[in-house]
Amino acid sequence: MAAKIPLHRSAAVVGIGHSDWRQDWNRVRQGEVPFDSYGYATVAFQRALQDAKINAQEIDGLISGQSTSYERMGEVLGLNVRWGGLGNAVMAISQAVMAIETGMAEVVALIYGNNQRSAKVQYGGEKAIGGESVLSYVYHAPWGMTSQGSLYAMLQRRYAQERGYTESDLGQVAVSQRAWASKNPHAIQQKPITIEDYLASNYVCEPLHLFDYCLINDGGVALILAESNRARHMCDKPVYIETIARYDYNQNGTSLRPQLETFYTHAQEKVADRIFNATGWGPEDMDLVQIYDSFAVHIPLALEGYGYCKPGEFPKLCKEQGIGPGGKRPVNTSGGHLSESYMQGWNHQIEMIRQLRGTCGNRQIEKCNRGHYSSDIFGKAFSIIYGC
Amino acid sequence: MEDKTPISPPTVLGLYDRPMWDSIRARAMRLQQCNQCLTFRYPPGPTCGSCLSIDFEWQAISGKASIWSWVVFHRQYLDAYPTPYNVISIQLEEGPLMVSNLAGPEPTGSWIGQAVEICYVTLKDGTVLPRFRLIQ
Numbered sequence: 001m002a003a004k005i006p007l008h009r010s011a012a013v014v015g016i017g018h019s020d021w022r023q024d025w026n027r028v029r030q031g032e033v034p035f036d037s038y039g040y041a042t043v044a045f046q047r048a049l050q051d052a053k054i055n056a057q058e059i060d061g062l063i064s065g066q067s068t069s070y071e072r073m074g075e076v077l078g079l080n081v082r083w084g085g086l087g088n089a090v091m092a093i094s095q096a097v098m099a100i101e102t103g104m105a106e107v108v109a110l111i112y113g114n115n116q117r118s119a120k121v122q123y124g125g126e127k128a129i130g131g132e133s134v135l136s137y138v139y140h141a142p143w144g145m146t147s148q149g150s151l152y153a154m155l156q157r158r159y160a161q162e163r164g165y166t167e168s169d170l171g172q173v174a175v176s177q178r179a180w181a182s183k184n185p186h187a188i189q190q191k192p193i194t195i196e197d198y199l200a201s202n203y204v205c206e207p208l209h210l211f212d213y214c215l216i217n218d219g220g221v222a223l224i225l226a227e228s229n230r231a232r233h234m235c236d237k238p239v240y241i242e243t244i245a246r247y248d249y250n251q252n253g254t255s256l257r258p259q260l261e262t263f264y265t266h267a268q269e270k271v272a273d274r275i276f277n278a279t280g281w282g283p284e285d286m287d288l289v290q291i292y293d294s295f296a297v298h299i300p301l302a303l304e305g306y307g308y309c310k311p312g313e314f315p316k317l318c319k320e321q322g323i324g325p326g327g328k329r330p331v332n333t334s335g336g337h338l339s340e341s342y343m344q345g346w347n348h349q350i351e352m353i354r355q356l357r358g359t360c361g362n363r364q365i366e367k368c369n370r371g372h373y374s375s376d377i378f379g380k381a382f383s384i385i386y387g388c
Numbered sequence: 389m390e391d392k393t394p395i396s397p398p399t400v401l402g403l404y405d406r407p408m409w410d411s412i413r414a415r416a417m418r419l420q421q422c423n424q425c426l427t428f429r430y431p432p433g434p435t436c437g438s439c440l441s442i443d444f445e446w447q448a449i450s451g452k453a454s455i456w457s458w459v460v461f462h463r464q465y466l467d468a469y470p471t472p473y474n475v476i477s478i479q480l481e482e483g484p485l486m487v488s489n490l491a492g493p494e495p496t497g498s499w500i501g502q503a504v505e506i507c508y509v510t511l512k513d514g515t516v517l518p519r520f521r522l523i524q
Binding site: 124125126135138139140141142143144145146147150153154155157158161202203204205206207251252254255256257260 | 396397398399400430431437456457458459460461462463465466468469472473475477484485486487488489498500515517519
């Protein structure tokens with residue numbers, strides 16, 4: 001008998017919502033402070049309720065995103081629930097699905113708001129955020145290394161040499177994602193760039209160019225997940241969570257050994273074993289791949305780690321299949337964190353649902369029935385498979 | 389007159405870091421070595437991550453290392469570090485990886501695999517830092 005597939009189709013996404021990222025961006029750039037984190041979260045939540053065609057009284061579980069307090073989120077939105085918690089995008093989704101499968105809740109709201117741009121949150125320097133939990137963000141400050149970008153710059157330098165990748169090879173990520181963003185009315189950066197633009201752009205922390213970095217912007221995202229039977233009665237096209245798996249590298253994390261020794265790809269291989277062996281699917285069965293992209297190098301790492309191409313064959317995959325519009329291996333079709341919006345993994349879930357619902361307009365992937373979301377941050381390789 | 393000397397970025401001073409920074413100020417850097425499995429530990433901590441023994445001794449390191457990777461900052465985040473400047477990841481002869489800076493001449497071509505040795509640099513505000521330089 002085949003092993004049980006963990007969390008298999010026990011929950012589905014029935015509602016999505018987000019704030020107007022472009023408008024938020026423009027207002028903040030003009031010096032306005034439109035909302036705080038809870039305000040952005042409220043906009044997103046109201047839209048997710050409208051999308052799910054339910055009222056707030058039906059929500060019996062709540063997860064707040066990582067940049068807000070769970071208790072305050074519940075207070076602001078007036079949500080009394082029988083189960084709840086706090087988490088980043090992948091943690092929130094896995095907690096919600098586990099709560100639904102175990103009967104702790106039936107309809108869970110996952111709500112994220114972040115005023116990181118207007119509040120001038122620092123991702124480098126002495127006040128770099130996250131240092132209290134991830135020691136590598138602050139431990140190397142005496143030698144001038146604090147920014148999150150520098151950790152990925154250190155990784156990319158060694159990775160590129162080991163694989164034989166040039167700057168032009170890795171620049172395909174930023175160029176392709178901007179091409180997708182040019183077809184996405186929600187994307188903050190829509191102006192196409194060429195590989196020449198990429199190579200001519202400034203280094204921030206060499207070897208990373210400006211276009212390798214995510215945006216920093218304000219905004220909010222909300223998802224509503226429901227128990228599958230209930231989901232089928234709630235909406236015409238629920239999008240199911242097929243399975244979830246993770247593997248974490250914690251040992252020697254501060255010294256950066258996991259990201260410099262195997263570039264996290266070994267952790268991803270372990271997760272690939274779980275998600276693909278359990279379901280009987282392989283990379284060829286995925287119509288869409290969405291990858292957490294605080295930095296562009298996440299994309300080749302995940303594509304290699306999950307077997308979408310062999311190590312060293314990312315340039316070949318770009319050339320022969322293509323990861324941008326019209327390509328056979330579409331990746332981050334919204335433009336991702338680099339070009340759409342930096343909602344810390346939350347906007348990737350929105351795009352996944354839009355594609356699986358078939359509502360993506362001129363960037364819609366044909367016959368999009370199954371998608372893979374991968375994130376590898378803080379040493380955690382995480383995968384969610386979505387299906388119709 | 390106001391002192392414009394930039395203050396060096398703060399060191400993380402957990403309970404176990406202090407003896408290491410004391411040894412750096414004495415220009416003879418030490419790390420914890422597990423008495424049970426002999427694994428060297430960086431950063432300092434309460435127990436051996438390989439065998440969980442809490443029994444250790446502070447041992448002087450040889451100062452020999454090789455470069456694993458390097459970056460060059462072009463955006464300034466810290467007053468004490470005007471750009472451009474390098475940051476390197478090195479593997480100590482004793483095993484642990486460590487982040488530092490390359491002092492002195494830089495290699496032509498790739499820095500990865502270059503042999504380096506420790507040197508102690510006193511910054512403008514008196515902070516002593518372990519850095520590394522190429523072994524000629």
